[in-house]
Amino acid sequence: MTVQVLFFGATADIAGKRLIEVDLPxxxxxxxxxxxxxxxxxxxxxxxxxxxxxxxxANGDKSLNDGDELAxxxxxxxx
Amino acid sequence: MTVQVLFFGATADIAGKRLIEVDLPxxxxxxxxxxxxxxxxxxxxxxxxxxxxxxxxANGDKSLNDGDELAxxxxxxxx
Amino acid sequence: MTGQxxxxxxxxxxxxxxxxxxxxxxxxxxxxxATVTLDGYARQFTKDKTTGEVHETDHLVYxxxxxxxxxxxxxxxxxxxxxxxxxxVGIVHRLGRLEIGETSVVISVAAPHRxxxxxxxxxLIVELKRTVPIFKKExxxxxxxxxxxxxxx
Amino acid sequence: MTGQxxxxxxxxxxxxxxxxxxxxxxxxxxxxxATVTLDGYARQFTKDKTTGEVHETDHLVYxxxxxxxxxxxxxxxxxxxxxxxxxxVGIVHRLGRLEIGETSVVISVAAPHRxxxxxxxxxLIVELKRTVPIFKKExxxxxxxxxxxxxxx
Numbered sequence: 001m002t003v004q005v006l007f008f009g010a011t012a013d014i015a016g017k018r019l020i021e022v023d024l025p026x027x028x029x030x031x032x033x034x035x036x037x038x039x040x041x042x043x044x045x046x047x048x049x050x051x052x053x054x055x056x057x058a059n060g061d062k063s064l065n066d067g068d069e070l071a072x073x074x075x076x077x078x079x
Numbered sequence: 080m081t082v083q084v085l086f087f088g089a090t091a092d093i094a095g096k097r098l099i100e101v102d103l104p105x106x107x108x109x110x111x112x113x114x115x116x117x118x119x120x121x122x123x124x125x126x127x128x129x130x131x132x133x134x135x136x137a138n139g140d141k142s143l144n145d146g147d148e149l150a151x152x153x154x155x156x157x158x
Numbered sequence: 159m160t161g162q163x164x165x166x167x168x169x170x171x172x173x174x175x176x177x178x179x180x181x182x183x184x185x186x187x188x189x190x191x192a193t194v195t196l197d198g199y200a201r202q203f204t205k206d207k208t209t210g211e212v213h214e215t216d217h218l219v220y221x222x223x224x225x226x227x228x229x230x231x232x233x234x235x236x237x238x239x240x241x242x243x244x245x246x247v248g249i250v251h252r253l254g255r256l257e258i259g260e261t262s263v264v265i266s267v268a269a270p271h272r273x274x275x276x277x278x279x280x281x282l283i284v285e286l287k288r289t290v291p292i293f294k295k296e297x298x299x300x301x302x303x304x305x306x307x308x309x310x311x
Numbered sequence: 312m313t314g315q316x317x318x319x320x321x322x323x324x325x326x327x328x329x330x331x332x333x334x335x336x337x338x339x340x341x342x343x344x345a346t347v348t349l350d351g352y353a354r355q356f357t358k359d360k361t362t363g364e365v366h367e368t369d370h371l372v373y374x375x376x377x378x379x380x381x382x383x384x385x386x387x388x389x390x391x392x393x394x395x396x397x398x399x400v401g402i403v404h405r406l407g408r409l410e411i412g413e414t415s416v417v418i419s420v421a422a423p424h425r426x427x428x429x430x431x432x433x434x435l436i437v438e439l440k441r442t443v444p445i446f447k448k449e450x451x452x453x454x455x456x457x458x459x460x461x462x463x464x
Binding site: 006008009010013047048052055056057071073074075076077078079 | 351373374375376378379380382404415416436439440441442443444445446447448457458459460461
């Protein structure tokens with residue numbers, strides 16, 4: 001299956017892009033995506049990361065489906 | 080001695096004016112003015128009245144001096 | 159009528175319409191990140207606290223004992239700045255005739271930390287309604303009434 | 312981007328300057344007498360919580376995960392209206408580049424009783440800073456930094 005991964009702010013700077021597509025085995029979880037991204041971009045590991053799946057906050061154990069939209073970002077800082 | 084008395088809002092409506100001068104014996108207190116005004120305008124007695132002397136809140140036992148500025152008004156209602 | 163408490167604080171009585179933004183913006187010093195603004199206005203419908211009856215107001219008239227009101231506003235600013243960790247305060251109260259929806263009072267408080275700004279702004283409106291000699295008349299289609307004390311908690 | 316929670320509530324993300332008055336005024340229903348508005352803005356000087364050092368900011372850049380941010384703003388409005396006795400809420404957050412002093416966020420709450428308006432407005436800014444995916448970059452003369460979490464309590 002394929003999922004889209006979005007980056008914002010600090011994570012976009014580290015990833016060097018705002019959107020990638022990731023191919024995953026079936027039964028993958030959000031944490032599998034996170035581990036792969038940290039392997040590709042080790043500096044992500046210097047930050048407290050938050051995840052969303054389909055625009056809802058999610059934990060690493062959230063199961064993924066083909067076409068899901070993940071986002072990886074640091075603690076929010078609006079206001 | 081002579082003091083000026085100012086009315087606002089409800090008290091101005093009852094007194095039918097905004098400013099009067101009152102002649103008083105020496106050693107008069109604010110309550111003496113109030114009693115005289117209530118005698119002249121009995122409807123004042125239907126209200127909880129507040130006093131100021133020279134633009135500071137005052138009690139009835141406040142001593143008056145020639146030229147003082149009294150004001151008689153109901154509970155304030157700004158905001 | 160305008161008063162100045164210190165540096166960026168201010169307090170005014172005005173018969174002109176009040177612009178909320180300009181009040182909120184005048185209190186902002188460079189080290190602050192948040193302003194809390196209370197905006198009171200002429201409301202159309204008021205519930206009588208005793209009878210529960212709802213009155214429709216046509217317009218309001220505010221009058222003030224102006225020099226004393228300004229003195230009391232200045233005292234409020236001195237007290238609030240002594241008691242709360244805030245930077246600047248602006249208070250503007252409208253006088254004269256107000257149509258429904260027009261702003262009667264704006265209180266803006268700027269502070270380095272928003273918690274103090276909220277607490278100080280709330281304290282100021284409570285104390286203003288208790289101590290500043292301003293008087294409100296509600297005018298209805300069939301009469302009018304001077305309000306005595308704080309009509310709205 | 313604009314959202315509508317119900318009747319007079321609204322929430323927006325905008326790259327245009329925010330007019331505080333128009334936000335505060337859009338939430339006012341005829342039975343209300345008070346609106347409380349929080350106005351956050353780009354501040355010039357920020358103290359580092361850890362080192363105590365003061366940074367001078369040149370400008371800010373905000374970006375958002377826009378569709379999720381709007382969903383979270385809508386949830387905030389649903390939650391605040393369930394928990395507090397308030398009538399209407401408006402939330403507008405600026406995105407893009409902000410010069411010093413420009414408004415980043417405005418939250419206005421109208422209520423029949425001002426106490427609930429103060430409490431709800433304070434709750435909303437705390438929760439917005441915790442849950443809405445918006446990200447702030449501070450740009451200095453000699454560098455820049457994405458802020459992580461609530462920089463100002």
